[in-house]
Amino acid sequence: MEFILSGANPAFANSIRRAAMREAPVMAIDEVEFKTNESAMYDEVLAHRLALTPLRTPLKGYVLPSECSCRDGRCSKCSVSLTLKCEGPATATSGDLKSTDEEVTPVSSSVPIIKLEKGQRLELTAIARLGLGREHAKWQPGIVAYKYIPIFKVDGKACDGCGACVKACPQGIISLVKEKPKISDPVQCILCKACSEACPPKAITIGSDATKFVFRIESTGALPPEQILFKAMATLEDKCKEFGKLVKKLKG
Amino acid sequence: MALNQDGLIGGRDIRPVRCFTCGKLLGDKYEEFERRLKQGEDPKHALDELGIKRYCCRSTMLTSIDLTDEIAKFKR
Numbered sequence: 415m416e417f418i419l420s421g422a423n424p425a426f427a428n429s430i431r432r433a434a435m436r437e438a439p440v441m442a443i444d445e446v447e448f449k450t451n452e453s454a455m456y457d458e459v460l461a462h463r464l465a466l467t468p469l470r471t472p473l474k475g476y477v478l479p480s481e482c483s484c485r486d487g488r489c490s491k492c493s494v495s496l497t498l499k500c501e502g503p504a505t506a507t508s509g510d511l512k513s514t515d516e517e518v519t520p521v522s523s524s525v526p527i528i529k530l531e532k533g534q535r536l537e538l539t540a541i542a543r544l545g546l547g548r549e550h551a552k553w554q555p556g557i558v559a560y561k562y563i564p565i566f567k568v569d570g571k572a573c574d575g576c577g578a579c580v581k582a583c584p585q586g587i588i589s590l591v592k593e594k595p596k597i598s599d600p601v602q603c604i605l606c607k608a609c610s611e612a613c614p615p616k617a618i619t620i621g622s623d624a625t626k627f628v629f630r631i632e633s634t635g636a637l638p639p640e641q642i643l644f645k646a647m648a649t650l651e652d653k654c655k656e657f658g659k660l661v662k663k664l665k666g
Numbered sequence: 667m668a669l670n671q672d673g674l675i676g677g678r679d680i681r682p683v684r685c686f687t688c689g690k691l692l693g694d695k696y697e698e699f700e701r702r703l704k705q706g707e708d709p710k711h712a713l714d715e716l717g718i719k720r721y722c723c724r725s726t727m728l729t730s731i732d733l734t735d736e737i738a739k740f741k742r
Contacts, residue, residue, distance in 0.1 A: 454738040455680070466683040468691055508694075525693035526681055529734050551689055634691055 415639035418601070419560070419627045427560050427627045433646035434558040436548035439478060440636040441469040441494065441518050443552075444487075444545065449537040453506075453528045460528055464498075464540055465552045467508045467525050468634040471544070472517040473641060478544045487543055494518045496540045502530030511540070518542060521635030555642045556633035562622035564603040568595055572617035582612030601628050680734055687722035699727060 419427055446461040453460070476494075479487035487493055496513045500506040509523030530536060547554035575593030587602045588595050588609055595618065597603060610618040631639040683693040695716050702712040713724050 454734065454740070459680075463683050463693075467693070522691060522694035524697065525683055525691070526696070529738070531738050551684075554689055557688055557690065632690070634689070 415631045415633075415643075416601075417629050418563070419629055421625060422627060424624055427629075429650060430629070430643075430646065431558045431560060433650045434556075434631065434642050435554055437546055437649040438555045438637065438642045438645035439471075439544040439546055440553055440555045440634075441471040441476070441542045441544055442550075442636075443467070443469070443496065443540045444493075444543040445541040447539045447541075449539070450535045451538070452534040453530055453536055454534075455528050460536075460538075461540075463525075463527050464508075464511075465550075467511075467527075468521040468636045469542055470517065470519050470521055471555075471636045472515075473637075475517075476544050478546075488541070492543060494542045496542060497538070498527075498540070499537045500530060500535070502534040503532045505529045506536050513542075554634070555637050555645075556631055556639065558629070558631050558642070560627040560629045562605065562624065563600050563626040563628060564597070564605055565621035565623050566595075566597045566600070566603075567619045567621065569615075569617040569619075570594065572615045573613075574615055574617075576614060578612045578614060579609035579618055582608040584608060680730075680737075682726055682730060685720075685723040685726045687726070688720060690718075690720070690723050692718070692723060692726060695727070 419430070443461075443464045446457070446464055448457045448460075451457055451460065475491075477492050479492045482489065482492035484492065494513060494515045496511045496518075498506060498510050498512070500510050506527045506529075507523065508520035508525040508527065510527075511520055513519050528536065545553035573594060575590060577590055577595075579595050580588045580590060584606060585602045585604060587598050587600075589598060590596070595609070605620060605622060607620050610616070610620050631642055633639045633642060637645070681693055681696045684690060685692055695718065699712055699716060702715075703709060709728060713727060718724055718727060
């Protein structure tokens with residue numbers, strides 16, 4: 415998902431980015447109990463691979479283990495168990511994981527976990543829990559990044575309309591309008607400044623608009639990108655409110 | 667470009683589930699990627715078609731080395 419945030423400042427844009435990467439809870443495998451592992455790899459390696467496999471996360475119904483009344487993170491409100499049973503010759507994949515909740519399933523069924531030779535068996539039970547990206551990368555809901563919108567300035571007197579900037583632009587978004595360069599789509603600009611470097615009379619300056627940002631949210635598939643944003647904003651709001659309360663206490 | 671015994675860059679390996687740098691899910695794309703390379707497709711074209719844009723993910727896809735079969739010979 416891509417959107418433009420305007421009327422903001424870098425600090426605000428970065429808090430959104432950080433909140434989205436760190437504070438939107440998603441499901442990930444957190445604990446694995448091995449019954450049989452005759453594969454070539456150690457239990458830990460397989461557990462790590464399982465943990466990194468993104469799981470679809472339902473919007474409601476689960477709470478963070480730290481906020482759950484059960485306290486041990488094993489009840490049906492805060493955990494889902496998945497089982498995997500596979501016998502070689504075969505490749506155990508994420509698709510072999512059988513979940514107790516049909517809403518919590520691997521995003522992709524074709525992530526290879528381990529290749530099993532003939533006669534090798536693998537049987538395990540995995541427990542998935544909600545978690546936050548700030549604790550482990552497996553709980554990051556996706557990749558969130560932003561960039562500035564460029565301010566493209568052409569010195570009309572110095573520009574001789576040679577078109578060197580048009581050729582230099584790796585994004586191909588500069589064209590000559592009445593012999594003067596224009597950016598057709600500022601969102602596509604990567605601020606590489608190739609145009610200003612290529613310009614023989616040095617007529618182009620590229621600045622960045624620190625009030626306008628192009629945001630890009632790339633979900634792992636665990637949550638839809640807009641939900642990542644909603645959840646992040648909700649936590650940000652809660653944190654600000656709490657901070658406000660503490661400040662009021664300080665005054666009183 | 668370095669090719670292994672299968673004539674592939676990388677080949678069948680302990681495939682990283684995610685990109686080492688950015689965390690994008692790559693594990694499910696290897697099979698298709700390898701199939702395309704075996705058919706003689708240009709790795710650049712294959713990566714583009716699979717939607718692997720960033721150079722961190724691209725290098726992860728291109729440079730992982732196959733060890734599964736080697737390791738399977740030994741006991742843990």
